[in-house]
Amino acid sequence: MVNRAHHHDEFEKNQFLGKELQHFSQAGFDLDRIHIRRNAPVASLYEEAIMNEGAVISSNGALINFSGKKTGRSPKDKRIVFEDSSKDEIWWGPVNIKMDEHTFEINRERAIDYLNTRDNVYVFDGYAGWDPKYRIKVRVIASRAYHALFMNNMLIRPTPEELADFGEPDFIIYNAGQFPANRFTAGMTSTTSVEINFRRMEMVILGTEYAGEMKKGIFSVMHYLQPVKFGQLSLHSSANQAKSSEGQEEGDVTLFFGLSGTGKTTLSADPNRLLIGDDEHVWSDTGVFNIEGGCYAKTINLSADKEPEIFGAIRFGSILENVVYNPADRKPDYDDVSITENTRCAYPIEYIPNAKIPCIANRQPSNIIMLTCDAFGVLPPVSRLTPEQASYHFVAGYTSKTPGTEDGILEPSPTFSTCYGQPFIVLHPGRYAKMLAERMEKTKADCWLINTGWTGGKFGTGKRCPLKYTRAIVDAIHNGSLAKAEFENFPIFNLAIPKAVEGVPSEILSPEKVWPSKQAFQSEVEKLGGMFQKAFAKYEDAIGEDVKNAGPVFA
Numbered sequence: 001m002v003n004r005a006h007h008h009d010e011f012e013k014n015q016f017l018g019k020e021l022q023h024f025s026q027a028g029f030d031l032d033r034i035h036i037r038r039n040a041p042v043a044s045l046y047e048e049a050i051m052n053e054g055a056v057i058s059s060n061g062a063l064i065n066f067s068g069k070k071t072g073r074s075p076k077d078k079r080i081v082f083e084d085s086s087k088d089e090i091w092w093g094p095v096n097i098k099m100d101e102h103t104f105e106i107n108r109e110r111a112i113d114y115l116n117t118r119d120n121v122y123v124f125d126g127y128a129g130w131d132p133k134y135r136i137k138v139r140v141i142a143s144r145a146y147h148a149l150f151m152n153n154m155l156i157r158p159t160p161e162e163l164a165d166f167g168e169p170d171f172i173i174y175n176a177g178q179f180p181a182n183r184f185t186a187g188m189t190s191t192t193s194v195e196i197n198f199r200r201m202e203m204v205i206l207g208t209e210y211a212g213e214m215k216k217g218i219f220s221v222m223h224y225l226q227p228v229k230f231g232q233l234s235l236h237s238s239a240n241q242a243k244s245s246e247g248q249e250e251g252d253v254t255l256f257f258g259l260s261g262t263g264k265t266t267l268s269a270d271p272n273r274l275l276i277g278d279d280e281h282v283w284s285d286t287g288v289f290n291i292e293g294g295c296y297a298k299t300i301n302l303s304a305d306k307e308p309e310i311f312g313a314i315r316f317g318s319i320l321e322n323v324v325y326n327p328a329d330r331k332p333d334y335d336d337v338s339i340t341e342n343t344r345c346a347y348p349i350e351y352i353p354n355a356k357i358p359c360i361a362n363r364q365p366s367n368i369i370m371l372t373c374d375a376f377g378v379l380p381p382v383s384r385l386t387p388e389q390a391s392y393h394f395v396a397g398y399t400s401k402t403p404g405t406e407d408g409i410l411e412p413s414p415t416f417s418t419c420y421g422q423p424f425i426v427l428h429p430g431r432y433a434k435m436l437a438e439r440m441e442k443t444k445a446d447c448w449l450i451n452t453g454w455t456g457g458k459f460g461t462g463k464r465c466p467l468k469y470t471r472a473i474v475d476a477i478h479n480g481s482l483a484k485a486e487f488e489n490f491p492i493f494n495l496a497i498p499k500a501v502e503g504v505p506s507e508i509l510s511p512e513k514v515w516p517s518k519q520a521f522q523s524e525v526e527k528l529g530g531m532f533q534k535a536f537a538k539y540e541d542a543i544g545e546d547v548k549n550a551g552p553v554f555a
């Protein structure tokens, strides 16, 4: 137990109102034993993470934490409870594995029993969703100060008044990640378990301390609630908005879709634009809003030079995860991947200088950008999509998995991750695709496919499209010049490739020209086209003919 000054103790106890405490005893918390610390000050979470969890303060002021054995998500251990209120809505399958209600009860009890053995139990109450019409109140209950601080950064932080009136949460996370699941419990296949129960509106985490499970867990909840309860479209995307500068139309909104590692966070942090959010959004009837109150950036090879906004956001209050530091001066070494390639920083969104607070735009998007990280080096750095092609690519979700974000992924591996976020969707992909198509049709947004991955050859031979060129492409979309470009056809996929983009060498725009041999290129394009067809076939029945016809066509 930390030897805190007495007045700190009293202050923090008073953060909880009597009525709130009742919820905890009803849930089985032993209030005579444990000390509940609700929305504790960031500084005190620092202290306790340092004293009890091996965290250290880095030279930039951020808190470096370690998540233990699991340094990425565990998709094979993520389950949804099979129960009457939600069972007919859920897309059961590899990403939404069934769990019975009884097993959930056992794991929930196990989590609470473990939390009852602690001196301190950390609670964070906050919101998910910046639009008050569609937001939910989330309570996180965790055994580690690190996890409370992480969600302090990632959820929307309530004002003191909102906290005083918080009342009952809409959703609760029980995070006992330090304690394993019991392998003799029916349905458990490992010591890790991440599970959501939509009847109880609860999530239980056992056997993984990777903090990203919590933020992506809430995202799954929103992927259920937004379409089903609110009729709104949740998306794995970042979003930003034009300031009144540089030929951009003031206020125009761009969505960047993409699986992990494709560039949502990097490209949405743009000095010329206001950041709405880096990862989870809802395209509502009235505009776009962020689900989160913070960002979760990758820090692998991070430099102040290439990514100044993100680099500058790493300071007091930010959480660095699994980042190696130099003991002599406590400087983080972002090039060191000896713990994992999935090193991260979680910071409150206002740490980005151009953040738009509240993170909401009462305006429909003008540009939809689909980010793909092509490990085959076949797709062009940028192409223009028809609305049908945009729907096709959204459903196919072609990209690569980034090393480290999921347990067991060691190098960029090609995948078809439907909706550019298969691990997080809860309903059939066709339902999100239909809502997206309706919204694109209504707003007539321009659609683009950007390959932030390899160009001119496969992973291992070609090279990743330099960030400065991708940024130049995004600038050309935003200043309207790309829409006016001359286009040529990209074979088989029938994508429109611009012949020139300001700031980008023309020869890289057409992959055919950078590939060592025309024949090798042709055969890789065909191979990839075939992979698309096979991946799309799974969803064909739920998607219209016009969209199906927008995919690769072999002469």
Ligand SMILES: Nc1ncnc2c1ncn2[C@@H]1O[C@H](COP(=O)(O)OP(=O)(O)O)[C@@H](O)[C@H]1O
Pocket: 258, 259, 260, 261, 262, 263, 264, 265, 266, 267, 278, 296, 297, 298, 299, 300, 452, 453, 464, 465, 466, 467, 468, 470
């Ligand atoms: N052309 C590029 N476009 C975007 N990111 C790039 C590019 N080349 C390299 N990167 C790197 O790839 C990573 C993209 O990660 P990030 O923006 O966090 O993706 P996401 O938010 O979609 O998970 C960053 O580490 C970034 O520095």
Ligand SMILES: C=C(OP(=O)(O)O)C(=O)O
Pocket: 073, 212, 216, 258, 259, 260, 261, 264, 279, 296, 405
């Ligand atoms: C946090 C994740 O993704 P992203 O990089 O998209 O934030 C993740 O996939 O666990």
Ligand SMILES: [Mn+2]
Pocket: 261, 264, 265, 266, 278, 279, 296, 297, 298
């Ligand atoms: Mn991201």
